[in-house]
Amino acid sequence: MRLSRYFMPILKENPKEAEIVSHRLMLRAGMIRQQSQGIYSWLPLGKRVLDKVNGIIRQEQNRAGAIELSMPTLQSAELWQESGRYDDYGKEMLRIKDRQERPMLYGPTNEEMITDIFRSSVKSYKNLPLNLYHIQLKFRDEIRPRFGTMRSREFVMKDAYSFDLTKEGAEHSYRKMFTAYLRTFSRLGLRAIPMRADTGPIGGDLSHEFIILAETGESEVFSHRNFVNFDIPAETTDFDDVAALQAIFDQWTSVYAATSEMHDAAAFDAIPENERLSARGIEVGHIFYFGTKYSEPMGAKVQGPDGKEHLVHMGSYGIGPTRLVPAIIEASHDENGIIWPASVAPFDAVIINMKAGDGPCDAACEMIYAALSKAGIDTLYDDTDDRAGTKFATADLIGVPTQIIAGPRAVVAGEVELKDRKTGARETMTIEAAINKLTAAK
């Protein structure tokens, strides 16, 4: 992408409304724009990151056997009256009347709708286990939306729903998602700690929140320090292997970790003092097993091997992509801007033409841009007539992993400089070597 033809409205000033670093950097880098209170557009740079985050979530959901569909944003109030949650949900639910005066709502979650889809088409245990998910907009009318897309009103959620014949089956389904979440957050460059959590308005009796430690986090969390030593489950994990997933779950739940709502001070105090971790965290995922809470009032039953009808056991599993993007920034930035993990960087590399309009400099940059693009490397080419200092600042701000700096003198000698955004290390090398280094890493 040529920057001269791109749309990346960089802010030079720090926006006053941003209280936390991720919100400030997302606004400054032109990733998002507020349209109404708690409602954001994702501008092109932000959209690229969001798409990469969604792509990783999707891959790991599919690997764990979940199947993607897409449910609508608007739901009928009737469905929620069936489960009894229509009156319970309070003012966070955005209630709407259509032109026929029918009561509708903008879905804050989809337990009722997916249960309705399930009961209308699945009749036999032979079709179980089943896990259906979508990545879709939700709306929760928060009284105090803040921190940009970290706590917005319209947001994207990946929500998966599992259906099993038995409680034991459902617990295995729960551990599949538990394992998939560990892998997902790790691939996003995050170390997330699963913590026993309150079930809130979703209900049920088994629940974990996945928490990233960050000073700006809204949750107070307590855990053992051991989590940093646990291995992330491998790509080759067999999600049908009940014992293997049990072992992963047992390890990750073997030491103390709880959010403030579930905190047990006595158990925490029993941990040696230097192994205790009391910190603030950001919730990036939340999983629930809630048995027959929805299948019972809504009549979601299948015929079992015994020929009788059984209520299905369900769980639901949420990740918030539009919250993950700022969470990644909270975990990875410096005073100059964002430092993207390679897996979610909006571009793999940025070419900085230090003197646009200079013949040899332009020619070298064009050649590098063509070679990298051909090799499938997402490249941003800063071909604008801005000063070199402005270009360096922009490249650091937007956090692209590798900068290729082409100056008018160096290119005549056939050389460019490569800068690693994360370490700041710079290396001068031939243009050919620079291209080879980037294409080899792809």
Added chain:
Amino acid sequence: MRLSRYFMPILKENPKEAEIVSHRLMLRAGMIRQQSQGIYSWLPLGKRVLDKVNGIIRQEQNRAGAIELSMPTLQSAELWQESGRYDDYGKEMLRIKDRQERPMLYGPTNEEMITDIFRSSVKSYKNLPLNLYHIQLKFRDEIRPRFGTMRSREFVMKDAYSFDLTKEGAEHSYRKMFTAYLRTFSRLGLRAIPMRADTGPIGGDLSHEFIILAETGESEVFSHRNFVNFDIPAETTDFDDVAALQAIFDQWTSVYAATSEMHDAAAFDAIPENERLSARGIEVGHIFYFGTKYSEPMGAKVQGPDGKEHLVHMGSYGIGPTRLVPAIIEASHDENGIIWPASVAPFDAVIINMKAGDGPCDAACEMIYAALSKAGIDTLYDDTDDRAGTKFATADLIGVPTQIIAGPRAVVAGEVELKDRKTGARETMTIEAAINKLTAAK
């Protein structure tokens, strides 16, 4: 994907509510499910097709230089009061009040919001031309939603918006989208005819609808028969070449074509009778040039090369992916079901195990499934214990281009049968030859 682990709720009976063939087949194949009047879930098979349609649209938009972002579904009423459309839009606009009693709406289109984004960040003609698009849910509260996702209330739209310094520049931007649309519909397996059209509530003085001929279409259209002979613009088209795009536009607008609102009976009657086409059609795209209709009331200006401020000239360009899916089916089906063009088929191939549980049959199917999956061929493996006749009917219904039929006797001889869904042609060949044929075509 193993069918035994998939979620594809086939209906055996013809659903009574479906008046047109695409709606009937989408319900029968388990592609969609109605959740409320005019509001649908896209079940896994439908979601796959929709994703492929969106992928082609996205490729062609990017090729034409449009840049993707994502605007939210909910908008503030204030924006629409600025343009004057808040009161004009009528009951099709879904109006909402949030918990603070602020008037909001579910966006039926995004001219106001994109103009707001533009005016807040683009100040110079140097950043033009610019074309921004998103693929996002819209809501139009139709009084009579019908024909499934062909005319639904919540639907997906790709909407692009162009910004230019001059009318001439804007006309070139218009021809870029005109050209991209011809390529998009062609890649979807459709022959779309651009017709002079009414501008309706979007406004402006230049507009084309892209129409697919179909008996079930809601529009009455009149055109010259010559359209079928025009070439689709090549992949190598240079979208910056003003003369080349002008030539494409001139050819495609050189003969008579109009919707009933713009019909000129005298001009039509001047066409020799055997070259006249009077038919019904489905609108699958609509493009508009509307000059300063929004930039003027909303104050979207840039500084020109003359140092003065100029109102930008705008256009907007819509395609409805959730309508295109049924439109493709209307154009391509037979009495047994859907016949997908390869570019949007939910799977490239389906393996039909005629006798699941039979050792050699299972082994052969597993081997083929592994080989095709490894080669990146999207394969559905019907490993269920249904009767062979049921499996054949399902494969025909869901319209996957190639069926690989593995029978217990044939596999012992190392053979399978390949059936082409479109032609019905069947060919017996060795398993190796079948795999090679499919992988070579990929």
